[in-house]
Amino acid sequence: MRAVEFAGAGGAQVAAVTERPVPVPGPGEVLVRVAAAGINRADVQQRRGFYPPPPGTTDIPGLEASGTIAAVGPDVQGYDVGARVCALLAGGGYAEYVAVPAGQLMPVPEGVGLVEAAALPEVAATVYSNLFVEAGLAAGDTVLIHGGAGGIGTMATQLVAAAGAHPIVTAGSPEKLEYCRGFGAEAGIDYRTEDFVERVRELTAGHGADIVLDVIGAKYLERNVRALAVGGRLVVIGLQGGSKAELDLGVLMSRRARIIGTTLRSRPAAEKARIVAGTVERVWPLVEAGTVRVAVERTFPLEQVVQAHEFFDSGEHRGKLLLTL
Template structure:
């Protein structure tokens, strides 16, 4: 048993941002296949907010602490790990527990920090890049020359999807909630950004595509967007849902789905088995890391907070005023 202690942020009870408390806990023990990472920074993501509210419980065996992505230094290696050694600088997709000075992570969910990224930038790469790659390319089969509509273009997922798909030869459209956010999306590579507060994205997309529609839509809004998305899709198009900010229930006329041979799917990353996450990590290393190191794709870091100010980071996340990612700095 490990008797060292660490500072971490726990959810004292389900509720608002003020339930996030800085406490001391024992440094986690390792099981086979894991490494212990001394955390330098931890990404703040929408699932952390949902977990804080008591609506997204961690999977069995995972830490109850929030935090799905980190960067830092490997300080201990368990039996059976041959790919990493003490002293390696990595970023990692965690199963939880990132808001802490130390975090145990399966070795297969760790990747070397891409050359040129700071510790804080590296911390906000894993969760969004794993999610975007899995949904667009593993699940969705997105191909060069196709078209993609991304809702929530200035979110962490959105800024990643715009850059990555553009770099891989896809024509990307997006929606955002202000002219400033639309401008930011276009600077990241979107061919057209639609202010959903002042324009109907269904009509805009119909005009932009000459009535054909787009090949794929990545949606985290849900609700009444689901039926509208179906109208925007081209024949044999794919609708991929990864969140439901407006709710997961919708009234949909499935005649269009049948007539246009559409595919509707979705996923959550946290529930995927280790083998799937390991496959994603390898594909990111082979295809995406070179794009990051060449400067063609880069995490968009909006703001950073000290770990003790985790509550303020969640206030910002829920305000949706940010463009890009939010990070917690973890001091040793």
């Protein structure tokens, strides 16, 4: 089968299409013929050598994919060959076939195309698990979402709004902020020209953000804590701005705040299965009702993986980018 591999660590040019054996589904697994795969920041970090696959996982990148079931492994019931599915993966999505634990499969929502469904699993599961499970999002909360124009950001904005809470986003240009408003952002902050701590205080009449969803990490840590309301929760899900920072614990304690750090890729299969089930239960009805829409900006054929990663690296994209097979 065709598959992508990274020839060492580096820029987009290290990505190449090669030939790999078709995986054989093991006990509890299903083989999916891939129609499309989502491109995520984790793939880029793996390509750069900063985020290796978990032990025992394929080195083929790709944390989400959509397609049709090609074969069912031992001890799997309830899945028919030919069924349309999308899946949360630990790796392997950038290929014609991928073996997936059955608990990480999701049906393609009604009204969503098979290709665009590849944009859903990673962002939906990440946002659901971090905002609703970890941070306890409730109606009326104010949520500051960094990187509002990206895949995570657009999904988070929509789910926050659908829950009766108030999304505020950061992005790097007026055009991106306007794009975010199309997904329900109540306010936008241009991080290049504005202090997001001051703006959050202004927008909330001094209350602050009940939840901050952060993909930056160390660079934003101190300011994120200052932006929190009393009892606020900072959820760190990315390290684009580094992993080491100093923090004034007095500020954290004065806020009676919590800092939550999570990853999804390396969790045990049983935990992922619970997250996937919760995502389908909570998010899929909103997608099928049209309350939440899939934000796909552009698709690339698998053979253009270098160009796709170059576009991702440029920072000019909005929403999701997909590779198609």
